[in-house]
Amino acid sequence: RINSTRINATIHESCQWGSTPDGGMNRLTANDDDRRVRDWFIATTKEYGCTHKIDAMGNIFAIRPGENNSLPPIAIGSHLDTQPTGGRYDGILGVVSGMEVLKVLHENNVTSYAPLAVINWTNEEGARFPPCMLGSGVWAGQFTTEYGRARVDAAGITLGNELERIGYVGVEACSFQTNPILAHFEVHIEQGPILDQAELPAAVVGGVQSMRWYDMKVVGREAHTGSTPMDRRSDALLGAAKMIVEANRIATTGDLADRGARATIAVINSSPQSINTISGDVQMNLDIRSPFDEDVLEIERQCREGFDKISKEHGLTLTFETIWISPAVNFNETMKQCVRSSALEIGCHLQLTSGAGHDAVYTSKRVPTAMIFARSRDGVSHNPAEYTRPEDCAAAAQVLLGAYLRYDDL
Amino acid sequence: RINSTRINATIHESCQWGSTPDGGMNRLTANDDDRRVRDWFIATTKEYGCTHKIDAMGNIFAIRPGENNSLPPIAIGSHLDTQPTGGRYDGILGVVSGMEVLKVLHENNVTSYAPLAVINWTNEEGARFPPCMLGSGVWAGQFTTEYGRARVDAAGITLGNELERIGYVGVEACSFQTNPILAHFEVHIEQGPILDQAELPAAVVGGVQSMRWYDMKVVGREAHTGSTPMDRRSDALLGAAKMIVEANRIATTGDLADRGARATIAVINSSPQSINTISGDVQMNLDIRSPFDEDVLEIERQCREGFDKISKEHGLTLTFETIWISPAVNFNETMKQCVRSSALEIGCHLQLTSGAGHDAVYTSKRVPTAMIFARSRDGVSHNPAEYTRPEDCAAAAQVLLGAYLRYDDL
Numbered sequence: 055r056i057n058s059t060r061i062n063a064t065i066h067e068s069c070q071w072g073s074t075p076d077g078g079m080n081r082l083t084a085n086d087d088d089r090r091v092r093d094w095f096i097a098t099t100k101e102y103g104c105t106h107k108i109d110a111m112g113n114i115f116a117i118r119p120g121e122n123n124s125l126p127p128i129a130i131g132s133h134l135d136t137q138p139t140g141g142r143y144d145g146i147l148g149v150v151s152g153m154e155v156l157k158v159l160h161e162n163n164v165t166s167y168a169p170l171a172v173i174n175w176t177n178e179e180g181a182r183f184p185p186c187m188l189g190s191g192v193w194a195g196q197f198t199t200e201y202g203r204a205r206v207d208a209a210g211i212t213l214g215n216e217l218e219r220i221g222y223v224g225v226e227a228c229s230f231q232t233n234p235i236l237a238h239f240e241v242h243i244e245q246g247p248i249l250d251q252a253e254l255p256a257a258v259v260g261g262v263q264s265m266r267w268y269d270m271k272v273v274g275r276e277a278h279t280g281s282t283p284m285d286r287r288s289d290a291l292l293g294a295a296k297m298i299v300e301a302n303r304i305a306t307t308g309d310l311a312d313r314g315a316r317a318t319i320a321v322i323n324s325s326p327q328s329i330n331t332i333s334g335d336v337q338m339n340l341d342i343r344s345p346f347d348e349d350v351l352e353i354e355r356q357c358r359e360g361f362d363k364i365s366k367e368h369g370l371t372l373t374f375e376t377i378w379i380s381p382a383v384n385f386n387e388t389m390k391q392c393v394r395s396s397a398l399e400i401g402c403h404l405q406l407t408s409g410a411g412h413d414a415v416y417t418s419k420r421v422p423t424a425m426i427f428a429r430s431r432d433g434v435s436h437n438p439a440e441y442t443r444p445e446d447c448a449a450a451a452q453v454l455l456g457a458y459l460r461y462d463d464l
Numbered sequence: 465r466i467n468s469t470r471i472n473a474t475i476h477e478s479c480q481w482g483s484t485p486d487g488g489m490n491r492l493t494a495n496d497d498d499r500r501v502r503d504w505f506i507a508t509t510k511e512y513g514c515t516h517k518i519d520a521m522g523n524i525f526a527i528r529p530g531e532n533n534s535l536p537p538i539a540i541g542s543h544l545d546t547q548p549t550g551g552r553y554d555g556i557l558g559v560v561s562g563m564e565v566l567k568v569l570h571e572n573n574v575t576s577y578a579p580l581a582v583i584n585w586t587n588e589e590g591a592r593f594p595p596c597m598l599g600s601g602v603w604a605g606q607f608t609t610e611y612g613r614a615r616v617d618a619a620g621i622t623l624g625n626e627l628e629r630i631g632y633v634g635v636e637a638c639s640f641q642t643n644p645i646l647a648h649f650e651v652h653i654e655q656g657p658i659l660d661q662a663e664l665p666a667a668v669v670g671g672v673q674s675m676r677w678y679d680m681k682v683v684g685r686e687a688h689t690g691s692t693p694m695d696r697r698s699d700a701l702l703g704a705a706k707m708i709v710e711a712n713r714i715a716t717t718g719d720l721a722d723r724g725a726r727a728t729i730a731v732i733n734s735s736p737q738s739i740n741t742i743s744g745d746v747q748m749n750l751d752i753r754s755p756f757d758e759d760v761l762e763i764e765r766q767c768r769e770g771f772d773k774i775s776k777e778h779g780l781t782l783t784f785e786t787i788w789i790s791p792a793v794n795f796n797e798t799m800k801q802c803v804r805s806s807a808l809e810i811g812c813h814l815q816l817t818s819g820a821g822h823d824a825v826y827t828s829k830r831v832p833t834a835m836i837f838a839r840s841r842d843g844v845s846h847n848p849a850e851y852t853r854p855e856d857c858a859a860a861a862q863v864l865l866g867a868y869l870r871y872d873d874l
């Protein structure tokens with residue numbers, strides 16, 4: 055059984071690097087705190103009998119031998135990077151749950167059939183280096199290693215250079231072909247309100263909704279705020295503001311809304327940032343999601359149409375570019391059955407669809423994959439107030455342990 | 465008479481510091497280019513017989529003696545700082561016109577009755593250190609020197625420290641009382657379309673419209689863009705976008721619009737700048753203007769009302785703070801008469817109200833002040849494409865010369 059005290063202590067031990075005064079976390083990919091928590095992850099898993107592989111994207115595989123070491127390991131993975139205003143559970147609970155399974159096997163002298171790998175995937179959040187789930191995406195062959203390493207942060211620094219700087223470019227190629235796993239389990243906090251409303255600690259995750267990211271540039275004409283008549287302006291920020299409102303309107307209207315549409319603009323940068331110069335350049339990112347691939351495309355179509363109309367009305371030039379596509383995912387039936395049986399043992403009968411992307415999305419392209427959700431208090435995530443009760447952390451890890459042992463038996 | 469070739473050559477000579485590849489200017493207050501152009505201003509005016517006073521705000525007074533040197537000088541001033549995406553005429557034409565008057569007096573061995581001062585006022589644009597017209601504002605006792613020196617740029621650097629760094633903190637107190645002038649003329653580009661439409665090179669400026677600046681903070685709740693239902697969000701950027709649209713609606717509707725209302729949000733900063741975290745914090749600046757003080761207040765009232773409604777609707781907290789107030793100004797009648805007579809000599813019969821603030825606004829609080837506008841091609845300003853034809857620069861300076869000589873005679 056999972057040791058609830060230990061797993062919760064380990065969560066907070068791992069948060070000593072990158073914690074913020076408001077009780078949250080700010081551990082962006084490949085910064086110094088990310089280096090420190092990686093060092094800790096390796097040192098701790100080594101104590102529990104693991105050897106390590108680090109790949110060209112900095113993904114870390116902590117491997118405990120099994121009975122049949124000619125088999126690739128069964129993996130349990132998630133991520134230790136966080137949002138800039140993140141919490142202590144998103145990603146962290148998944149890696150620490152894997153570490154806890156490892157500890158349970160170790161203290162009970164259990165030799166699994168296949169080897170076990172606990173994985174820390176690089177740059178899941180995509181907060182510093184968009185897009186997200188990059189380490190698992192490269193591993194799964196969805197992006198090339200060159201593409202992954204060339205991602206830049208807002209300051210123009212590449213992920214490749216930062217990984218070199220913190221000493222986490224491994225010798226292993228980043229590939230499911232040369233560094234395979236048999237299957238992938240991931241525990242994650244729900245990040246939404248359903249388990250909290252259902253008063254259940256954990257759930258089976260059936261799949262992940264469809265998502266796309268876009269980069270937008272709105273170009274108008276800089277002009278004086280005081281001397282330029284209102285009807286002679288090409289105000290890029292006014293146009294951008296109307297686009298933000300329009301994207302929201304589309305996702306909250308009609309059938310699309312009823313089927314769970316989401317559209318958000320959270321990043322905006324306007325130039326030249328002078329109070330008395332009408333903005334001539336605005337950059338934004340749009341995030342569209344829905345359980346249905348076709349609805350994501352329909353929201354995109356309506357956004358383009360609406361944005362074009364706004365651009366025309368204000369004499370603006372709009373560039374609209376898709377930067378990330380992640381179609382809807384259904385996890386592996388056998389894996390889900392293992393999770394379901396284990397979850398039922400503690401009375402958790404719900405199956406949810408994930409609103410957020412996870413490393414499991416990309417591993418599912420290559421190997422049987424499944425996920426377990428832990429309840430998020432008030433559904434809050436990507437926020438320092440993100441919280442999952444100690445007993446819920448332990449419950450999700452317990453479901454993982456049962457599911458993992460079932461799959462290893464199979 | 466003004467030497468058209470010379471004044472235009474001097475404009476472009478002064479633009480060698482801070483020019484941008486697109487033909488515009490980026491010479492923010494107290495940066496290295498501002499230091500270089502100040503050095504040039506002092507060296508050049510020295511060649512034409514001036515001595516110099518520099519005050520605690522870095523304002524530079526280049527003084528040519530007159531017949532009666534117990535009198536304070538009649539001043540001709542404007543500014544050499546520019547917007548980050550500025551043009552080659554805004555402010556620069558005013559200082560260079562003063563230098564050209566100086567050169568005409570010098571080459572014709574004219575001794576004026578009162579001394580002449582050509583002034584470069586510090587930080588007129590307010591682009592790097594809001595609010596604008598700061599050097600003249602402190603001189604006129606509208607702000608304290610402490611307040612002026614404590615203004616910070618986006619990086620948190622104070623104007624006082626930057627002035628020290630470039631060596632432009634003078635021994636003179638910044639005050640109309642201890643460093644007085646008799647009167648203040650300012651030539652400036654119109655920055656609006658009226659003279660271009662009227663096909664006139666220059667105009668008398670009757671006064672300046674009323675203006676206020678505001679700092680706004682919109683606080684919502686960071687949350688996951690993928691897992692947070694649309695109806696459970698407090699999206700600070702969505703609220704901010706609605707406020708931008710609302711401010712625009714207010715200024716373009718009904719009587720306020722008919723009387724020339726303007727409302728603009730040009731600066732926006734959102735946090736945490738992560739594509740998949742709903743924005744929890746947005747900072748913006750609002751710029752409201754109208755020829756009528758009471759209309760500015762009415763636009764403010766309607767904005768507050770509209771913004772409060774939006775905040776309530778989205779569960780946001782709004783902070784709304786006035787950071788700058790500049791009531792409508794009427795320039796001095798005697799001074800205007802001097803400008804009018806001089807302007808009529810070259811067929812310029814129009815009198816305009818300025819939509820932009822100028823150093824003349826603050827000097828007008830203390831001494832007789834008047835302004836002359838030069839035509840702006842297409843009314844474009846605060847833009848690298850800002851352009852005033854060589855003949856229009858010369859015409860405005862010619863009006864200045866005539867007005868100045870008339871006032872000196874008086």
Ligand SMILES: NC(=O)NCCC(=O)O
Nearest residue numbers: 178179186410411690740
């Ligand atoms: N779990 C999580 O927050 N991942 C980030 C990827 C996403 O934007 O859905």
Ligand SMILES: NC(=O)NCCC(=O)O
Nearest residue numbers: 280330588589596820821
């Ligand atoms: N002339 C000019 O652009 N001054 C800046 C002050 C203002 O915002 O009106």
